Amino acid sequence: MTKKIGSETVKINNLTKRFGSFTALNGVNLTITEGEVFGLIGPNGAGKTTTIRTLLGILQATSGNASVFGMDAWKDAVEIHKRIAYVPGDVNLWPNLTGGEVIDLFLGLRGKHEKIRRDKLLKAFDLDPTKKCRTYSKGNRQKVALIAAFASDADLFILDEPTSGLDPLMERIFQECVLEQKNKGKGVLLSSHILSEVERLCDRVGIIREGKIVETGTLDELRHLTRITMSIETERPITDIAQIAGIHDLMEDQGIVSFQVDADEMANVVSHIARFKVKKIESNPPKLEDLFMRHYDINGGA
Amino acid sequence: MRGSFDNSLNLTKLIIKRERLMTPLWIIMLVLFSVGIAVGMGDMFPAEARQALAETLNNPAMVAMMGPIFGADNFTIGAMYGTLMMLWIVMTVAVMNIFFIVRHTRADEERGRVEVIRSLPTGRIANLNAAVISAVAINAVLGLLTSFCLYIINVETIDLAGSLLSGAAVFASGLLFAAIAAVFSQLSASSRGAVGYSFLALGVFYMMRAAGDINAEILSLLSPLGLVQRSQFFIENNWLPTIVILIQAAAVFAIAYTLNAKRDLGQGILPARPGRSEASKMMRSQFGLSFRLVKNTLITWLIVMFLLGASYGSIMGDIDTFVSESEFYQALIGAVEGFSTAEMFTSMVNSIMALMAMIPLLIIALKLRSEEKEHRAEVVLSGVVPRINHLAGYAILAFIASLLLQLATALGLFLAIEAVLPGGTTLGFLLRANLVYLPALWVKIGIAILLTGLLPKITSVVWGYFAFSFFTVFLGRILNLPNWIANLSPFAFIPELPVDSINYAPLTVLTVIAVVLTAAGLVFYRKRDMDY
Numbered sequence: 001m002t003k004k005i006g007s008e009t010v011k012i013n014n015l016t017k018r019f020g021s022f023t024a025l026n027g028v029n030l031t032i033t034e035g036e037v038f039g040l041i042g043p044n045g046a047g048k049t050t051t052i053r054t055l056l057g058i059l060q061a062t063s064g065n066a067s068v069f070g071m072d073a074w075k076d077a078v079e080i081h082k083r084i085a086y087v088p089g090d091v092n093l094w095p096n097l098t099g100g101e102v103i104d105l106f107l108g109l110r111g112k113h114e115k116i117r118r119d120k121l122l123k124a125f126d127l128d129p130t131k132k133c134r135t136y137s138k139g140n141r142q143k144v145a146l147i148a149a150f151a152s153d154a155d156l157f158i159l160d161e162p163t164s165g166l167d168p169l170m171e172r173i174f175q176e177c178v179l180e181q182k183n184k185g186k187g188v189l190l191s192s193h194i195l196s197e198v199e200r201l202c203d204r205v206g207i208i209r210e211g212k213i214v215e216t217g218t219l220d221e222l223r224h225l226t227r228i229t230m231s232i233e234t235e236r237p238i239t240d241i242a243q244i245a246g247i248h249d250l251m252e253d254q255g256i257v258s259f260q261v262d263a264d265e266m267a268n269v270v271s272h273i274a275r276f277k278v279k280k281i282e283s284n285p286p287k288l289e290d291l292f293m294r295h296y297d298i299n300g301g302a
Numbered sequence: 303m304r305g306s307f308d309n310s311l312n313l314t315k316l317i318i319k320r321e322r323l324m325t326p327l328w329i330i331m332l333v334l335f336s337v338g339i340a341v342g343m344g345d346m347f348p349a350e351a352r353q354a355l356a357e358t359l360n361n362p363a364m365v366a367m368m369g370p371i372f373g374a375d376n377f378t379i380g381a382m383y384g385t386l387m388m389l390w391i392v393m394t395v396a397v398m399n400i401f402f403i404v405r406h407t408r409a410d411e412e413r414g415r416v417e418v419i420r421s422l423p424t425g426r427i428a429n430l431n432a433a434v435i436s437a438v439a440i441n442a443v444l445g446l447l448t449s450f451c452l453y454i455i456n457v458e459t460i461d462l463a464g465s466l467l468s469g470a471a472v473f474a475s476g477l478l479f480a481a482i483a484a485v486f487s488q489l490s491a492s493s494r495g496a497v498g499y500s501f502l503a504l505g506v507f508y509m510m511r512a513a514g515d516i517n518a519e520i521l522s523l524l525s526p527l528g529l530v531q532r533s534q535f536f537i538e539n540n541w542l543p544t545i546v547i548l549i550q551a552a553a554v555f556a557i558a559y560t561l562n563a564k565r566d567l568g569q570g571i572l573p574a575r576p577g578r579s580e581a582s583k584m585m586r587s588q589f590g591l592s593f594r595l596v597k598n599t600l601i602t603w604l605i606v607m608f609l610l611g612a613s614y615g616s617i618m619g620d621i622d623t624f625v626s627e628s629e630f631y632q633a634l635i636g637a638v639e640g641f642s643t644a645e646m647f648t649s650m651v652n653s654i655m656a657l658m659a660m661i662p663l664l665i666i667a668l669k670l671r672s673e674e675k676e677h678r679a680e681v682v683l684s685g686v687v688p689r690i691n692h693l694a695g696y697a698i699l700a701f702i703a704s705l706l707l708q709l710a711t712a713l714g715l716f717l718a719i720e721a722v723l724p725g726g727t728t729l730g731f732l733l734r735a736n737l738v739y740l741p742a743l744w745v746k747i748g749i750a751i752l753l754t755g756l757l758p759k760i761t762s763v764v765w766g767y768f769a770f771s772f773f774t775v776f777l778g779r780i781l782n783l784p785n786w787i788a789n790l791s792p793f794a795f796i797p798e799l800p801v802d803s804i805n806y807a808p809l810t811v812l813t814v815i816a817v818v819l820t821a822a823g824l825v826f827y828r829k830r831d832m833d834y
Contacts, residue, residue: 019569058421060564078308092414093415105316
């Protein structure tokens with residue numbers, strides 16, 4: 001296997017998927033390069049899972065195409081899957097097999113059994129492999145899938161809301177596992193609702209809404225697209241600030257003025273307020289949550 | 303598409319591991335049943351009795367139910383076994399295969415297990431293929447054991463050639479129904495749908511055979527059930543039906559594979575209707591929910607019972623033609639003077655229909671247990687619902703359903719008889735003849751409720767008891783079972799109108815037993831832990 005840094009692991013081109021008359025994906029474009037952790041965020045029903053299932057070749061694209069490692073996601077599914085590890089959000093296992101048996105089954109289907117890594121991960125995730133799956137809680141079933149995934153030597157990890165059932169301690173272990181894979185140069189596609197997790201782990205983020213990728217880029221790039229929250233205290237009262245382009249949600253409380261400003265109008269604002277003798281200035285870069293909200297909230301946004 | 307079958311063998315191993323209990327149990331029960339009957343027939347029927355039976359059975363009603371009587375001239379034990387039993391053995395094997403295939407294909411897919419499997423380097427068809435390989439193995443073991451055991455019991459005329467063919471026929475028809483279930487698992491997006499359509503197919507094949515055996519043989523040949531009977535086991539030992547069924551199975555499997563390779567995971571091919579966006583007023587209560595959950599089952603079965611009643615009723619016309627032609631049958635009718643042929647026949651149909659009604663009734667009575675296993679009962683119980691009401695709701699539904707089902711049967715019979723034989727019977731008589739079975743049905747419901755409350759792990763035992771009743775009633779008409787065995791089933795105490803007259807004492811006792819069982823079940827349920 002030759003590895004070229006920066007080559008495309010995943011390439012989704014104008015992907016459309018319809019179920020009957022319902023359009024689940026409406027022209028999705030997405031690229032993930034090697035060694036990159038890509039975060040896919042979006043509300044329920046936006047198309048995250050459909051995108052992932054199409055990548056896995058278990059749904060067939062209505063039009064457009066999806067390729068992984070340069071191979072067609074539908075036609076070459078088996079070849080692709082030899083180098084992919086997948087963890088679904090809702091893991092359902094066979095009630096009368098033990099967790100250990102299921103992990104070994106998943107590893108066995110790949111053909112390689114990494115006993116040492118498996119046992120290390122069992123310990124890290126604190127999972128009892130001798131229990132029958134019917135007795136596992138949601139979090140424990142998720143651990144089974146996570147252990148089977150991280151114990152494999154896959155080149156791309158596809159994780160669909162993998163931590164929805166984990167406690168904060170296990171969530172941390174999970175993050176360590178992802179970073180470890182990233183450091184090994186493996187690619188990760190992480191779909192998640194936990195934005196702090198995405199912020200911490202992901203190099204690039206794509207926001208999906210109503211079957212379309214509405215925004216994609218590094219967190220820094222995305223931040224430029226949104227507003228910065230500022231609060232300013234000046235000696236002289238600020239005047240005429242409302243007239244400056246790009247100011248929103250202006251409020252004044254006991255001499256402290258707070259507002260949001262479009263990132264690209266920042267220079268104008270700063271030069272304007274400088275004239276009123278600034279005593280104190282606070283600015284908060286937008287959080288992923290703000291980005292998220294701006295794209296989802298139908299009434300909000302620009 | 304490369305590697306569509308990759309990892310099939312590993313997945314087959316997984317299926318076999320998961321099936322380590324269930325399938326061996328099915329196989330043992332099936333072999334014990336089919337071989338046990340053969341031994342029993344050998345012991346209980348001397349030659350003259352068999353010959354008399356062959357003549358008794360050779361009438362349209364019995365032919366509709368059991369199939370054509372082959373080898374009636376020399377009704378050997380083998381001929382009797384092949385003629386009367388193979389149909390039922392094959393149908394039971396079909397049921398096993400339907401459940402098996404759906405369990406490992408659509409049901410696993412519905413639960414999201416196939417998704418993980420498919421994300422691994424397994425072929426697109428590998429999961430279905432593994433289920434099919436397992437089915438071939440299971441049916442092969444079943445067929446071989448059937449052949450082997452039939453041969454070694456050393457019953458006269460149950461010879462090697464016939465035993466081999468019987469096993470082969472079991473193998474082939476098991477696979478055909480596995481294939482049918484595999485196709486419906488692709489077509490329907492739910493395991494319920496897949497099982498439902500497969501059973502519908504089995505039912506249609508049975509009816510085709512019934513209609514075909516009476517007056518249009520082509521229908522029987524088109525039905526695998528009719529076809530397999532034409533093997534004439536232990537008489538002609540014709541291998542052609544078995545070969546044809548094997549070819550049909552292969553063709554149907556090919557359809558299933560093709561559909562599976564083309565379709566999206568989790569999707570069916572038959573459309574699913576959108577549901578309502580708001581709960582109806584009726585459903586916003588615990589009882590309303592329970593009703594909603596069993597409504598479709600109940601409606602389906604009411605239609606099934608009505609249609610079955612009607613189809614039995616519709617052969618009344620032929621019965622009279624037959625009676626006028628057969629001195630033997632006239633003699634038989636004369637023996638119970640005062641009753642019309644139609645009435646005699648309905649008395650038998652009624653007992654069979656009451657047994658059929660047990661199926662939906664047990665599904666309803668055991669519904670809470672299945673809700674509990676799927677962790678849905680706890681959501682309801684966490685609301686302001688007293689526990690006892692929850693189970694009582696299903697019990698009440700089952701009791702109401704028992705009444706409705708019996709009414710549907712009576713009505714179906716009445717309308718059909720009225721059409722073919724005007725004035726042949728009265729609705730009042732049919733109502734009495736069917737409703738008289740209610741106490742026996744209630745006892746079974748009571749047992750289901752008691753098990754739910756007391757021994758939730760083994761509620762399915764009641765299905766075994768149902769099977770027992772089925773065979774005592776059904777085979778009791780053909781074999782002379784000892785009384786004490788027949789009396790273990792509540793159905794033994796139900797008078798068969800109009801031959802018997804209504805005796806209220808046993809009916810009252812059965813009703814009291816049913817009430818006590820149900821009440822005990824409710825009390826135990828209130829006290830016990832949730833159990834998954």
